[in-house]
Amino acid sequence: MSQVDDAQGASIDTPPEKPRHRATKGPRVPMREQDAARRATNFEEVAVGYSAEEAHAEAMRCIQCKNPTCIDGCPVNIDIKSFIAAIIDGDLSEGVRVLKERNALPAVCGRVCPQEEQCEAACVLARKGEPVAIGRIERFLGDHDLACEMDHRCAPEVGPSTGKRCAVVGSGPAGLACAGELRRIGHEVTIFEALHAPGGVLTYGIPEFRLPKAIVGTEIEMLSEMGVTIETDMVIGATLTVDELMTEEGYDAVFVGNGAGLPVFMGIPGENLNGVYSANEFLTRVNLMKAYEFPSSDTPVWRGRKVAVVGGGNVAMDSARTAIRLGADEVFLAYRRTEDEMPARIEEVHHAREEGVEFKMLCSPVEILGHDGFVTGLVASRMELGEPDASGRRAPMCVVDSEFTIDCDTVIMAVGTRANPLLSKAAPDIELTSRGHIVTDEQGATTKQGVFAGGDIVTGAATVILAMGAGKRAAQAMDSHLRG
Amino acid sequence: MFRIVHKRQLSDAVFEMGVEAPRIARKAEAGQFLMLRIDETGERIPLTFSDWSAEEGWVRFIFMRVGKTTHKLSHLDVGDEIKDIAGPMGIPTHVDDLGRVVVVGGGVGAAVAYPVARAMARAGNTVTVVLGARNADLLILQEEFEALGVELVVCTDDGSAGRKALVTAPLKEMCEAGTVDHSMAIGPAIMMKFCAATTKEFGVPTTVSLNPIMVDGTGMCGACRVTVGGETKFGCVDGPDFDGHAVDFEELMSRQRIYSDDERLADAEYSRECSCHK
Numbered sequence A: 001m002s003q004v005d006d007a008q009g010a011s012i013d014t015p016p017e018k019p020r021h022r023a024t025k026g027p028r029v030p031m032r033e034q035d036a037a038r039r040a041t042n043f044e045e046v047a048v049g050y051s052a053e054e055a056h057a058e059a060m061r062c063i064q065c066k067n068p069t070c071i072d073g074c075p076v077n078i079d080i081k082s083f084i085a086a087i088i089d090g091d092l093s094e095g096v097r098v099l100k101e102r103n104a105l106p107a108v109c110g111r112v113c114p115q116e117e118q119c120e121a122a123c124v125l126a127r128k129g130e131p132v133a134i135g136r137i138e139r140f141l142g143d144h145d146l147a148c149e150m151d152h153r154c155a156p157e158v159g160p161s162t163g164k165r166c167a168v169v170g171s172g173p174a175g176l177a178c179a180g181e182l183r184r185i186g187h188e189v190t191i192f193e194a195l196h197a198p199g200g201v202l203t204y205g206i207p208e209f210r211l212p213k214a215i216v217g218t219e220i221e222m223l224s225e226m227g228v229t230i231e232t233d234m235v236i237g238a239t240l241t242v243d244e245l246m247t248e249e250g251y252d253a254v255f256v257g258n259g260a261g262l263p264v265f266m267g268i269p270g271e272n273l274n275g276v277y278s279a280n281e282f283l284t285r286v287n288l289m290k291a292y293e294f295p296s297s298d299t300p301v302w303r304g305r306k307v308a309v310v311g312g313g314n315v316a317m318d319s320a321r322t323a324i325r326l327g328a329d330e331v332f333l334a335y336r337r338t339e340d341e342m343p344a345r346i347e348e349v350h351h352a353r354e355e356g357v358e359f360k361m362l363c364s365p366v367e368i369l370g371h372d373g374f375v376t377g378l379v380a381s382r383m384e385l386g387e388p389d390a391s392g393r394r395a396p397m398c399v400v401d402s403e404f405t406i407d408c409d410t411v412i413m414a415v416g417t418r419a420n421p422l423l424s425k426a427a428p429d430i431e432l433t434s435r436g437h438i439v440t441d442e443q444g445a446t447t448k449q450g451v452f453a454g455g456d457i458v459t460g461a462a463t464v465i466l467a468m469g470a471g472k473r474a475a476q477a478m479d480s481h482l483r484g
Numbered sequence B: 001m002f003r004i005v006h007k008r009q010l011s012d013a014v015f016e017m018g019v020e021a022p023r024i025a026r027k028a029e030a031g032q033f034l035m036l037r038i039d040e041t042g043e044r045i046p047l048t049f050s051d052w053s054a055e056e057g058w059v060r061f062i063f064m065r066v067g068k069t070t071h072k073l074s075h076l077d078v079g080d081e082i083k084d085i086a087g088p089m090g091i092p093t094h095v096d097d098l099g100r101v102v103v104v105g106g107g108v109g110a111a112v113a114y115p116v117a118r119a120m121a122r123a124g125n126t127v128t129v130v131l132g133a134r135n136a137d138l139l140i141l142q143e144e145f146e147a148l149g150v151e152l153v154v155c156t157d158d159g160s161a162g163r164k165a166l167v168t169a170p171l172k173e174m175c176e177a178g179t180v181d182h183s184m185a186i187g188p189a190i191m192m193k194f195c196a197a198t199t200k201e202f203g204v205p206t207t208v209s210l211n212p213i214m215v216d217g218t219g220m221c222g223a224c225r226v227t228v229g230g231e232t233k234f235g236c237v238d239g240p241d242f243d244g245h246a247v248d249f250e251e252l253m254s255r256q257r258i259y260s261d262d263e264r265l266a267d268a269e270y271s272r273e274c275s276c277h278k
């Protein structure tokens, strides 16, 4: 093991194939960030990204293992080692090409993937010290590609027309990845999106300061450039049904990637008071509808002075950090377990804390107090952790008579989402699980002939990369179906 | 983009507008609504269909100029375009042969009441429409209702047209006569609340069409939460029609007020910019 740190970067388990470079030792190249005090007042991106020199310096830390475990850690098995090698060699286009073979949206994933649990956790260097900053390098390559003129960008080649037409429902990461892959193969593709803007959670959920909408927009432009048609304002299940797509509209196959967008509330008293938001509503008002620019943008948002966010995932962090930026004096985050169990990315937790979010661990809301219809406080009960539950995490339990009140004028519920039944109600022959998720086989085929599905609607709320992986896999299954 | 193909001013502040939207027109049913966003910086607002033609591919809605969005909308004309329209949203009004049905339409609610009354009449019901407004100038669609051939009772608060009464007065009389099998109340929340209170006494089933604040209209945000029978429902996908006897109207009215300060501010700013007079 100690030989991992060897000058040549060689190790017994994974000697390099050829000494491409002399790997540098030491800590990761830090990524420049906007100062916490400053960024807490604006919606600009927090992390600035690597320069070419920084990306090269970080790439030089990679020892180019013979057995690159990082690749196994990636949910879509991107050839990480090769794109890093390309940077070492100074061939950025080659790096982008390798990356895009498996990931159509690297500038997005480089920003929002939980690399610390995936590729970076699996990196050989993580055993002894800091893993290669794969995510930051990925982001650098993605941004490099986006910065190029459209005709210099790494566009997947579109295959000869197959004469088949595919409909993709939903334009989140699952739908975008599926559409891109189907088009690459040579099928005609139309995306149907219920909202007025494409992108799914990337557009309405994840805030500007973490994922600039211009990046999402440019990635989507690339699909249009490839010949994918995007129809917004099309609510499948209402404007058209899945059946109508396949009959009247003449599509040969349909992919459903409509996400898990139905917000869950806790069912506690006071939840319908003014000032209580689902995270979805709060984030949609701010991100999709640009309420932070009100009144030049027409959609308002209730700007609380004291905001309590309930939950411990990325959605909770995004809500809390958005509330700070809208000018709240105090933002609390109430989570019923401890920080160790929080599902949010470590980086987000760290950023939230830097920006002034106050964490209240081991507490769970029992009631929301109000006066004249508006929120005045949140009553929470203290919790303690018991035995591990089905999820393997220790189950929180209420401590009797431990209730306390947090003064606040806004409460944001970020306690999860469920499948939206709008589409499936109008498609009774698509089998659902007891929780309303669509049942598929490994490849994404549903119980309805010619209809495939993937992303959060199948797995429940998960990650961008898993949704993209599912979309792409389903595209290949659709292709076999269409040829078969 | 959706082209405006019809515009008619019904009163000082009330407009009827039609847009080309063939796919939506084919699906529209009484009681359903569309989500509309005028332009790139616009908000999304729900507007219930007042009429539609599947053959000609248009849908119509009626709106009152109350805030910035409806103000902007009132400035658009035939030939102009609206950026986004999506629908039909919501569950259609349950139309069945119920016997004698009283449809109450108050204020702009008359716009929604019109296709409901028409559908109820076509389904074989004996329909009475109670049309109410503050005064004669605010009364809309009277001729259209007359053309349906249904019984029509007009009331105004000040007696400038029809009876000088609130809509609840004729409603109560009909309930007392014991001839009402079902009632529908569509209008301002306060009116629906009193209609529901009136019919409850007589055990006459009453459907109301709620108008909570919405953002997406597809069940994705929960802005439209209403309490019905002690349970939280999403107005956009579980409604907009609900059992009037079970709705928490106080909560609905309170929730409708959340952004009233913001709305005033936005409209004041817009009025200054466009330098027109309301």
Ligand SMILES: Cc1cc2nc3c(=O)[nH]c(=O)nc-3n(C[C@H](O)[C@H](O)[C@H](O)COP(=O)(O)OP(=O)(O)OC[C@H]3O[C@@H](n4cnc5c(N)ncnc54)[C@H](O)[C@@H]3O)c2cc1C
Binding pocket: A112, A113, A114, A169, A170, A171, A172, A173, A174, A175, A192, A193, A194, A195, A198, A199, A200, A201, A202, A205, A206, A207, A234, A235, A236, A237, A257, A258, A259, A260, A261, A283, A314, A315, A318, A420, A422, A423, A454, A455, A456, A457, A461, A462, A463, A464, A465, A467
């Ligand atoms: C605030 C927030 C932060 C997150 N942060 C991260 C993160 O940092 N890293 C990460 O990996 N994951 C994160 N996630 C999770 C990730 O965004 C999702 O797992 C992923 O977006 C799922 O992709 P999808 O394509 O399945 O669905 P979505 O992104 O939900 O897209 C579904 C699309 O379908 C549309 N649609 C729905 N119904 C219909 C219909 N009937 N007709 C037509 N269109 C319809 C929707 O409008 C939407 O555009 C976050 C999620 C949220 C909400």
Ligand code: SF4
Binding pocket: A061, A062, A063, A064, A065, A068, A069, A070, A071, A080, A081, A084, A122, A123, A124, A125, A131, A132, A134
């Ligand atoms: S990123 Fe880590 S695991 Fe992957 S090749 Fe480089 S050193 Fe090895």
Ligand code: FES
Binding pocket: B213, B214, B215, B216, B217, B218, B219, B220, B221, B222, B223, B224, B234, B235, B236, B237
């Ligand atoms: S308007 Fe968003 S869920 Fe009803």
